Amino acid sequence: MSSIPARWRDYLQFVFNPLLPKICFGCEELLVPGEAQLCVFCRHELPLTHFSFGKENKMDQALYGRFRFEKASALFYYHKTGALKQCFQYLKYRKQEQISTLLGQWHAQILSRDPDLPHLDYIVPVPIHPKKKQIRGYNQLSAYGKALEAALGVPFSENVLRKTANTKTQTSKNRGGRQDSSSSLYILPQPDKMAFKNILLIDDIMTTGATLSQCAAAFKDSEGHKLYVLCMAVVA
Numbered sequence: 352m353s354s355i356p357a358r359w360r361d362y363l364q365f366v367f368n369p370l371l372p373k374i375c376f377g378c379e380e381l382l383v384p385g386e387a388q389l390c391v392f393c394r395h396e397l398p399l400t401h402f403s404f405g406k407e408n409k410m411d412q413a414l415y416g417r418f419r420f421e422k423a424s425a426l427f428y429y430h431k432t433g434a435l436k437q438c439f440q441y442l443k444y445r446k447q448e449q450i451s452t453l454l455g456q457w458h459a460q461i462l463s464r465d466p467d468l469p470h471l472d473y474i475v476p477v478p479i480h481p482k483k484k485q486i487r488g489y490n491q492l493s494a495y496g497k498a499l500e501a502a503l504g505v506p507f508s509e510n511v512l513r514k515t516a517n518t519k520t521q522t523s524k525n526r527g528g529r530q531d532s533s534s535s536l537y538i539l540p541q542p543d544k545m546a547f548k549n550i551l552l553i554d555d556i557m558t559t560g561a562t563l564s565q566c567a568a569a570f571k572d573s574e575g576h577k578l579y580v581l582c583m584a585v586v587a
């Protein structure tokens with residue numbers, strides 16, 4: 352580690368050494384005893400959407416006409432800077448899967464109090480390509496999905512959808528200007544299993560909705576299913 356500047360060495364030790372004090376994933380300040388993963392300040396500052404399943408929101412409006420779905424919701428608003436962005440950096444690029452659990456437990460707590468939450472048969476994550484999973488170590492949605500499963504009693508089914516190519520989903524600069532037509536990026540190997548089921552499709556951050564749209568297209572041969580969409584965050 353001698354080639355690493357001392358500042359970074361200290362930082363890495365704080366993050367990865369279980370014997371040293373932990374830092375907040377939102378602001379990178381040291382946590383005090385009793386705090387875990389996020390400091391009290393960041394916990395209060397993270398921008399909750401307060402979306403409910405009984406009321407139309409901006410996600411619904413953004414997705415109308417793109418694909419057939421019943422309802423969409425998200426836990427947080429995502430901004431280009433700030434504590435939540437830091438959390439996602441740790442989750443996706445610094446092997447801190449515990450953030451996925453934290454967000455899942457948080458979201459489940461809110462959902463379990465929502466009287467309009469429908470009956471759900473499966474929780475299905477947007478898949479990542481096996482090569483990316485190997486690099487990252489996990490699908491960032493797995494622990495989130497498992498936390499939802501544990502709290503809501505709905506089976507989390509990780510292998511329902513498969514990603515066929517290790518490419519980033521094309522995100523349209525002008526969502527009205529291009530069809531989300533490359534449906535073959537995601538496949539549903541067993542469409543009959545999802546027939547007439549209520550499916551909660553989960554993703555991390557909704558930006559244009561292109562990924563969700565392409566996943567929804569993979570359900571085209573699954574008769575009578577209903578799709579619900581749930582994201583950790585939606586771009587504000």
Ligand SMILES: [Zn+2]
Nearest residue numbers: 375378390393
């Ligand atoms: Zn903090």
